[in-house]
Amino acid sequence: MILRNQYLVDIALTGKRLDERKADEFRKIIIEKSPLEKPEGSALVKIGTTQVMAGVKLDVKEPFPDAQNEGILMVGAELSPLASPEFERGPPTEDAIELARVVDRTIRESHAIDLEKLCITEGEKVWMVNVDLHILDNGGNLVDASCLAATAALMNAKLPKYEDGKVVWGEKTNKKVPLVCKPLTVTHVKIGQNLFADPTEDEESVATAKVMIGTKDDGNICAMQKGGGDGFTFQELEKIFEKSVELGKQLRKQL
Amino acid sequence: MILRNQYLVDIALTGKRLDERKADEFRKIIIEKSPLEKPEGSALVKIGTTQVMAGVKLDVKEPFPDAQNEGILMVGAELSPLASPEFERGPPTEDAIELARVVDRTIRESHAIDLEKLCITEGEKVWMVNVDLHILDNGGNLVDASCLAATAALMNAKLPKYEDGKVVWGEKTNKKVPLVCKPLTVTHVKIGQNLFADPTEDEESVATAKVMIGTKDDGNICAMQKGGGDGFTFQELEKIFEKSVELGKQLRKQL
Amino acid sequence: MILRNQYLVDIALTGKRLDERKADEFRKIIIEKSPLEKPEGSALVKIGTTQVMAGVKLDVKEPFPDAQNEGILMVGAELSPLASPEFERGPPTEDAIELARVVDRTIRESHAIDLEKLCITEGEKVWMVNVDLHILDNGGNLVDASCLAATAALMNAKLPKYEDGKVVWGEKTNKKVPLVCKPLTVTHVKIGQNLFADPTEDEESVATAKVMIGTKDDGNICAMQKGGGDGFTFQELEKIFEKSVELGKQLRKQL
Amino acid sequence: MKRLDGRKPDEIRPIVMQAGVLKRAKGSAIVKLGRTTAIAGVYGPRKLHSKHQQDSNKAILKVTYNMVPFSTDERVRPGPSRRSTEISKVIREALESAICLEEFPKAVIEVQIDILQAEASTRVAALNAASIALADAGIPMKDLVSSCTAGKIEDTYILDVAGKEEDVTFCDLPVAYMPREKKITLLQMDGDLPVKDVKNVIQLAIKGCETLYERQKQALKEKWVGDLEDTAKALGLSNISGGKD
Amino acid sequence: MKRLDGRKPDEIRPIVMQAGVLKRAKGSAIVKLGRTTAIAGVYGPRKLHSKHQQDSNKAILKVTYNMVPFSTDERVRPGPSRRSTEISKVIREALESAICLEEFPKAVIEVQIDILQAEASTRVAALNAASIALADAGIPMKDLVSSCTAGKIEDTYILDVAGKEEDVTFCDLPVAYMPREKKITLLQMDGDLPVKDVKNVIQLAIKGCETLYERQKQALKEKWVGDLEDTAKALGLSNISGGKD
Amino acid sequence: MKRLDGRKPDEIRPIVMQAGVLKRAKGSAIVKLGRTTAIAGVYGPRKLHSKHQQDSNKAILKVTYNMVPFSTDERVRPGPSRRSTEISKVIREALESAICLEEFPKAVIEVQIDILQAEASTRVAALNAASIALADAGIPMKDLVSSCTAGKIEDTYILDVAGKEEDVTFCDLPVAYMPREKKITLLQMDGDLPVKDVKNVIQLAIKGCETLYERQKQALKEKWVGDLEDTAKALGLSNISGGKD
Numbered sequence A, B, C: 001m002i003l004r005n006q007y008l009v010d011i012a013l014t015g016k017r018l019d020e021r022k023a024d025e026f027r028k029i030i031i032e033k034s035p036l037e038k039p040e041g042s043a044l045v046k047i048g049t050t051q052v053m054a055g056v057k058l059d060v061k062e063p064f065p066d067a068q069n070e071g072i073l074m075v076g077a078e079l080s081p082l083a084s085p086e087f088e089r090g091p092p093t094e095d096a097i098e099l100a101r102v103v104d105r106t107i108r109e110s111h112a113i114d115l116e117k118l119c120i121t122e123g124e125k126v127w128m129v130n131v132d133l134h135i136l137d138n139g140g141n142l143v144d145a146s147c148l149a150a151t152a153a154l155m156n157a158k159l160p161k162y163e164d165g166k167v168v169w170g171e172k173t174n175k176k177v178p179l180v181c182k183p184l185t186v187t188h189v190k191i192g193q194n195l196f197a198d199p200t201e202d203e204e205s206v207a208t209a210k211v212m213i214g215t216k217d218d219g220n221i222c223a224m225q226k227g228g229g230d231g232f233t234f235q236e237l238e239k240i241f242e243k244s245v246e247l248g249k250q251l252r253k254q255l
Numbered sequence D, E, F: 001m002k003r004l005d006g007r008k009p010d011e012i013r014p015i016v017m018q019a020g021v022l023k024r025a026k027g028s029a030i031v032k033l034g035r036t037t038a039i040a041g042v043y044g045p046r047k048l049h050s051k052h053q054q055d056s057n058k059a060i061l062k063v064t065y066n067m068v069p070f071s072t073d074e075r076v077r078p079g080p081s082r083r084s085t086e087i088s089k090v091i092r093e094a095l096e097s098a099i100c101l102e103e104f105p106k107a108v109i110e111v112q113i114d115i116l117q118a119e120a121s122t123r124v125a126a127l128n129a130a131s132i133a134l135a136d137a138g139i140p141m142k143d144l145v146s147s148c149t150a151g152k153i154e155d156t157y158i159l160d161v162a163g164k165e166e167d168v169t170f171c172d173l174p175v176a177y178m179p180r181e182k183k184i185t186l187l188q189m190d191g192d193l194p195v196k197d198v199k200n201v202i203q204l205a206i207k208g209c210e211t212l213y214e215r216q217k218q219a220l221k222e223k224w225v226g227d228l229e230d231t232a233k234a235l236g237l238s239n240i241s242g243g244k245d
Helices: A002-013 A094-109 A142-155 A203-208 A234-253 B002-013 B094-109 B142-155 B201-206 B234-253 C002-013 C092-107 C143-153 C202-206 C234-253 D080-099 D122-136 D195-235 E082-096 E122-136 E195-232 F081-096 F122-136 F195-234
Strands: A029-033 A041-047 A052-060 A072-079 A119-121 A124-137 A156-165 A166-176 A183-189 A194-197 A209-215 A221-227 B029-033 B043-045 B050-063 B074-077 B119-121 B125-137 B160-163 B167-178 B184-191 B194-197 B211-217 B220-229 C027-034 C039-047 C051-061 C070-079 C120-123 C125-137 C158-163 C168-175 C184-193 C193-197 C209-215 C223-228 D015-019 D027-034 D037-048 D061-066 D105-115 D146-153 D155-159 D172-179 D184-193 E013-020 E027-033 E036-047 E060-067 E108-119 E144-151 E154-158 E170-177 E185-193 F015-019 F026-031 F037-047 F061-067 F106-116 F146-153 F156-159 F171-180 F183-193
Touching: A002 A094, A002 A183, A002 A203, A002 A234, A002 B029, A029 A094, A029 D061, A041 A142, A041 D172, A052 A142, A052 A166, A052 F183, A072 A094, A072 A142, A072 E027, A094 A124, A094 A142, A094 A183, A094 A209, A094 F081, A094 F156, A094 F183, A124 E108, A124 F015, A142 A183, A142 B184, A142 E154, A142 E170, A166 B119, A183 A203, A194 D122, A209 A234, A209 D080, A221 F081, A221 F195, A234 F183, A234 F195, B002 B194, B002 B201, B002 B220, B029 C168, B043 B142, B043 C223, B050 B160, B074 B094, B074 E027, B094 B125, B094 B142, B094 B211, B094 B220, B094 D080, B094 E082, B094 E185, B119 D155, B125 B142, B125 D105, B160 D146, B184 B201, B184 D146, B201 E082, B211 B234, B211 F106, B220 B234, B220 E082, B220 E195, B234 C202, B234 E185, B234 E195, C002 C184, C002 C193, C002 C202, C002 E122, C027 C143, C039 C143, C039 D122, C039 D184, C039 E036, C039 E108, C051 C143, C051 C158, C051 C168, C070 C092, C070 C143, C092 C125, C092 C143, C092 C184, C092 C209, C092 C223, C092 D080, C125 C143, C143 C184, C168 E122, C168 F156, C184 C202, C193 C234, C209 C234, C209 D155, C223 C234, C223 D080, C223 D195, C234 D184, C234 D195, D015 D122, D015 F195, D027 D122, D027 F146, D037 E154, D061 D122, D080 D105, D080 D122, D080 D172, D080 D184, D105 D122, D122 D146, D122 D172, D122 D195, D146 D184, D146 D195, D155 D195, D172 D195, D172 F106, D184 D195, E013 E122, E027 E122, E060 E082, E060 E122, E082 E108, E082 E170, E082 E185, E108 E122, E144 E185, E154 E195, F015 F122, F015 F195, F026 F122, F061 F081, F061 F122, F081 F106, F081 F122, F081 F171, F081 F183, F106 F122, F122 F146, F122 F171, F122 F195, F146 F183, F156 F195
Parallel strands: A072 A124, B074 B125, C070 C125, D061 D105, E060 E108, F061 F106
Antiparallel strands: A029 A041, A041 A052, A052 A124, A119 A124, A156 A166, A183 A194, A183 A209, A209 A221, A221 F183, B029 B043, B043 B050, B050 B125, B119 B125, B160 B167, B184 B194, B184 B211, B211 B220, B220 E185, C027 C039, C039 C051, C051 C125, C120 C125, C158 C168, C184 C193, C184 C209, C209 C223, C223 D184, D015 D027, D027 D037, D037 D105, D146 D155, D146 D172, D172 D184, E013 E027, E027 E036, E036 E108, E144 E154, E144 E170, E170 E185, F015 F026, F026 F037, F037 F106, F146 F156, F146 F171, F171 F183
């Protein structure tokens, strides 16, 4: 284990990657739209060997007291024990909570969903959008895959029928969840003095720091989150911001 | 421990039992009806050294949305640490959950309780029947003892007074919980190639498989549950079905 | 550890104390009133090195069914891991629960708060008084410090504005929480045959028994709680009662 | 003074005490005070697996007080509450000094108590049952611990407060007592009374403990006589008929 | 008789089975019965850290059945329920005798099953997927375990009860079966039927298991052929083009 | 531009910082930014009992951020929330590289932070307090970690966003910074801003960190001077009067 890690670090220190990608190159991405019939929206995203299934469930609820005419967004994540021998069943771990909250903030702060359009009766009934991220296979960079899956699932989500104050499950209407933009994150890690986009699980295991940047279609940044025990210099962050906006544009084309 | 288990297996392989019962014979059963005054119904059942106290509590609740004119049945079980050094305080274990769910299904699927008669105002108020099984002493075959206790407690349960939208605790009426039939389970275990009804705790500890059959007064089967790591052949099950219906009739006479 | 404990016991057996106090003498007490601006009431109490912060939060709730015209009192306590290497984050421990319940009973049974005056609309809206005790530094005798802090915080608590069925946080009125008396506890421990008031953490660690006496301004006893594995003789208790009433009077003067 | 349920001031509700009511537990007992019914079982001493919890000088005593779901008017949710956690603690602290824990270093003795029916004084019934169950389990003890509540209504001190008396008593004061050592090992109080009254109430409660102490000893005696007869029968020394189930 | 969804009485919904669908898990499989979709992954055998749980004679099998939040009409709260706890238990007990656990003393084998979409017979889909995933992980097994439900509507015995049939069937009876040993390792039933009918329903379910057994073996064969081709390619023995992602 | 509470754009709310405020903790500090009040305590390094969690190369750092029930308008339920779990994580990751963890293999260092009063920037107050408490505990550190938020309202970059500004700022961006190493160890953002603005906001936040850094050092100095005087007194080298309580 220690030898293997040393080997991974040695490669990274030369600026190279085990899979021969460039430092700012993503692995192959496959997006399956609507692989499931029951949820209102769904998407399966693969980045390299990482697999994330996103499901969107809609339901009608009372609005929050401080947002009487707005729908509700909730994002949850489960690191299924399928995905890694290190993931265990049980209450959500720190990592699962952070993942869900970073995806949540990226969508929320970008105002991607027009929540006012999800109001049925002000102060009484609004649509609640539950986005659940189910991590099936951990090959690294779970946040970017999750955010891609969440946005892809929201893009194909349709409201179910709502009649006589009740949701009629199984009968989808043609009305889409009102999506204004396509928020995505781009993750970089730091190994030695080098920065790598879209890290594999191996790269993550030897990285000393990590930063996720949420971007919008217009190139604005809508969320940031630093991880890992080490820090970044301001100059490193400048470089990462430019790269993240650029890579975000590339990813967005695949949606 | 291993020696003792080997001894238990050796006896069973000859088709005999430590307590000299026949393979299809139950231990002595004692049923104390209404041993407690506070619950709406109660029964203490002893099978050999096994002791189970069942309590029935009634309360008025809103009906479920998909059964607006029906009362509600709930069955819970607690393996009290009194009953065995292996039972511990804490959230219900797998075994306690299975026990409660098998008893629940046996009562529910037999339609023993006429739930429609427990409706007070359609869509608004119905009686909720809580059957709680409290295992006091584990001498084996907890499911059959629990199901006997549940049925016996239901048989003597009376509705409390309900006035001005409130339950008046402590004042029981003459109205009984409407019971249509007397569902019971019969448990068999398999040791080697031999089958034994009403297993003791010792027999259970060396059995490789177990099967509980829920039966009604008319001889119909209303629930089944296989336990243990091993399986049964179809021919073994055929034998068990006939025996279970027969033994169920015998047990029912004691109620 | 064992040697240190033996030393502590040896001193106590002579009737003396490490800090040279008399057996019935409290350490220096400092009461900071309203150290916080946000809660409706607050107090920081130091007894020796023990520090407890009490906060009073008010909110409007439905009354309990059996007390339709009365406000609600709730007391909670958290032994912050700040306060001792032995306190851990997590659900409240046995000690935290006992502490909160003894303070709760002392306040409740003394009828210190005139709960009827906290009724807004009978059967519909009443003030709920949440007293939370946050233990910051454990130097022993947490219960007396907590009860002092709770009473001090209640003494300076003011109702927030209540308008159009909503609490307007941040706008306090001049109306005080109606306080009828000032309940306090006095704690004694037993080491060997000697009794000591206001024990330090060291003294608590070698004491075999403990008793907390809640008293009112009129000298009446309103709560008692014995702790520790050993017992008291009736004669010892008689002595403790007299001392507790007397010490309670002294403490009350500092409020 | 006649009490609401017709009892005399110093009269305890009808008492039932029986030892050895469970087979699997090492010791057990059932105690009824009126309708209040507690059943206690004892396991151990056995080695404590968790080294972190072990005490190298004595056995650890664990006590759990638990209300079964059908013990009260409204169904109780299973699992520990803040109330049951506190009661478990004071019962444990009432029993600790009665048990010769120092004879079993690194061990644990577990006392489980289920309240089957609750109508006032459940902790008192629990403690009396636990004490009998410990003795029935053969755990070496310095004395039995007995427990009783007392209170005051108007000018009268009353024993074993129960039923509607709970609404009018000036205090509810449970005591646990070891008669041989004259030690009070549990003492709680809810109420509002001058010191003088508190003392008198405690003394009445101690009187109640002494009464219950005799009944506890009797329950144990009956169990031991029963055991002897069983042994005699097993050895063929007796001609008493009738089988054990 | 034509069934509500047009199937013949002994016809199973459209079946999809695929082995080796995950990279990280040692073995994996996805199984679809109609819309019901289960994905299973296997880790181990690996040493059990907790000595308390170890069995010195054989490996411990742990099975978790889990519904993902978006698998049903109303969103499911994440985490175990009473229902999922029971299903995890019966699936484990259905698999245990098929696995050569005694080859791995003190070890643990973990089977995780996520239900991605639920529309009847989720435990059956879960069990079929788990069985393939165990074989895909190279865990030594005596036989594959196959599973199917059967029921009875009016006078007709039907296989693989699904959809609106659940409301009109006299019983819902899932069976797990090891065809080579002719052993029934899971048996549950909700319903109300005479013994004769129960027997007939079980026999129909066994027939369904035998059909699914063939599909399980086929899914494994396809995976192994794929693996062989990958190896051949890696060794330069093949000229098949196209890369693995 | 005048801010809503009258501050200049680059002005931080009134600052209070004090080290060594608790006796029992090895190190402690209280930090106030306006009304926001955080108190931090440090225990360790001590040996980690659970071998499973130990790291043989360095100490494990544990950080818990906790809101006390009366810290906000509506009472907070005690216990961890998803929010507090995330904040605990980012604070820990902001501190890790500042502490010489490799000096204490197999050990644990625990940092507990209670928010006594919450009015914007609680994580920033928490982090500043934790950093002082670690130094007060004598834990070897490469540098203190300082933390501050910044934002942008209309055309103005503002430091230490607070109060009603939270509703109108284009972003809320907390930064943690180690001035000596010029490293950013915490970076989060909620908002919607072009890259250029984000950079400017970060640079302003760094300026805020540098200001707070000086205050942290001053708080530690005051504590150490106090300790020296205590020692001097204890040794009889001082004639300063007044006793310690």
